[in-house]
Amino acid sequence: MNLNQIKKSLLCATLGMALSACGLTSGGNTQVQIAGKKTIEQRVADKSYPAVFQAWNPLDMPSKYPTDTHEQFLDNAAKHSLIWEEPVSQLGFDTKLVFGLVWDHKHAGLATSFTKESLAEAKKNLTYLLDKNPNIVSLFEVRWRDAPGSYLPENSEFWLRDAQGNRVQGWTGGPEPYYMLNYKNEAFQKRLGEQAKAVVESGIYDGVMLDWSGYLPIVKIVREYMGEDALLTVNIHDEIDKGEKYKKYINGAFMECGPNGRMPDNPKKLCTWDSMAKSLKFYEENLRSPQINALEAWGQRHDLQSMRAVTTLGLTHSDGYVLFADYNPVPTPDHMHDWYSFWDVNLGDPLGQGRKLDDGATTRSFTNAEVFYNPEGNKTIHIEFNLPHQSSATGKVGTEFNIKPMDGDIFIKL
The missing domain is CATH 2.60.40.1180 (Golgi alpha-mannosidase II)
Known part of the structure; x- marks a missing residue:
């Protein structure tokens, strides 16, 4: 720290404030600078259409887009205009990260900085990606609802517990048992804010993604700690009521939808085509700028009609991003997808x-x-x-x- 930073940190300590809340970091990470990198606003505005996004997991079409080398893997990622990732779960699935920051703590849920090795690697990856696609935008998921059992010590107050003191089961589709986080705990909310700030201060990611429809106090604290300029998106599907609650804080909605059913043999829908159109219109008109609404429909990869439908729905109803990906219940990492020639058109x-x-x-x-x-x-x-x-x-x-x-x-x- 320089002299001014030292004075500021002493003032923070006197006031009982966290360094991150005062605009400082305690982890020692230095923000990555990339020469010629456009601002967030420029990259969002200058993206090409159709703008396809990558939700955690990658393009999975090895016959046409191989991943035998790291450069090929990054080339595939660079076809997307918006990417987000989350190291704890993806690395648990042995899924490679695109940018690649890794929390610097045995228990990722207690971390507020990233490993030096992953920062150096992430800078190389980001430089390569921006050379291929100067308008790429990146987000980092901060876990708030549930997490793998290794995310925190077993006795941590940040776990949600039942009346007997046992951790409450969370998502059942992970590579190890997932447990619910005590997201109403104010100390946990503060830790999320600190993590969100560390993400933005790294210089690798443009903001934060929150899954599972979000939770208003956490949405607020993440925005507070990140500042006004960083991007924030939440997976709110077609839930306009959530959009109404969050509209002052978020730049976009991740619209994870299964309008044709959860699986070919399960007609129960997650969103409908009509609700997708209505909610996308609301998000475009009401969320903060720059906007990064991301519309996804699940389906079978050979269902080109549904791929075209979600792509043209997104193009005619928004300036956002689109994806047609695998059904979530498929026993592979979620959101893997083909690449379609329909997406290669220069509009x-x-x-x-x-x-x-x-x-x-x-x-x-x-x-x-x-x-x-x-x-x-x-x-x-x-x-x-x-x-x-x-x-x-x-x-x-x-x-x-x-x-x-x-x-x-x-x-x-x-």
Whole structure:
């Protein structure tokens, strides 16, 4: 610390405040600086469309996108415009991290800094990724609801316990037993704030992601400790009521959705196509800037219609990010996905907002293309152009096209 920092730390101590709350860190990590790195606002604004995101786990299509080398793995990651990760669970699944910061403590839940080795590696990874995709945005998940048993000492006050004093079971899909965290404990909430601040101060990540619909006191304290400029997103699906509660604090919603059912043999839905459209519209109109709304639909990888539907829904209803990924109940790490040629189209810049048409579809114009989304339950729509366009769904060139319900298409201007 310099003399001013020492004076500030003494004042903090006198006031009984944590160093992190005073704008200082105790872990000794120095913020990583990358020459030529754009601001968060610039990277969000300059992203290309469609903007695909990676939720924890990677593109999994080795026949076309191999990962035999670290550079190939990073090349695959760089195809995404938004990525978040969380080392405790991903490393527990033996899933490789893209950026790669690792907490510097035997029990990650007690850490407030990162290992020097992971900081050095993360800087290399970030530099490489920004060279491939200058507009990439990154987040780090801070665990608040539950965690693996190794996350904290067994006797920690940060675990939620039942009447007999036993830890309460949490998520059942992890590589080791997960237990609920005592997220109403004020000391635990403060620790989360300290961790969020350490994430941002590292210089590797642009902000924090919170899973499991969030919890308002934790959303508030994370924002307080991170400051006003960092990004914060929460997995609130299509829960507009949560969006209303959090709108002053968060930049985006992770909309983790299964509008066609939880699995092919399970018709129970997580969101519907209609609720996804309505909630996405609310988030775009009400959350703080810069916005990073991220819309995901689960499905079978060969279901190209649903892939097109979620992609064009996102493009016509938002300036956000999209993903079509595996069903969560599949016995592999969640959110793994293919890469589709439909996502390789260069739409250019949006020319205004989406417009709902008399036939029930929604369209949006870009400098290089026209995008159409036809919602579930609508009739097949007929489209006519004055000049030839090419369908990204079929490759067909012409002036007249049809789109079925719960489908969409991108028509390239020729």
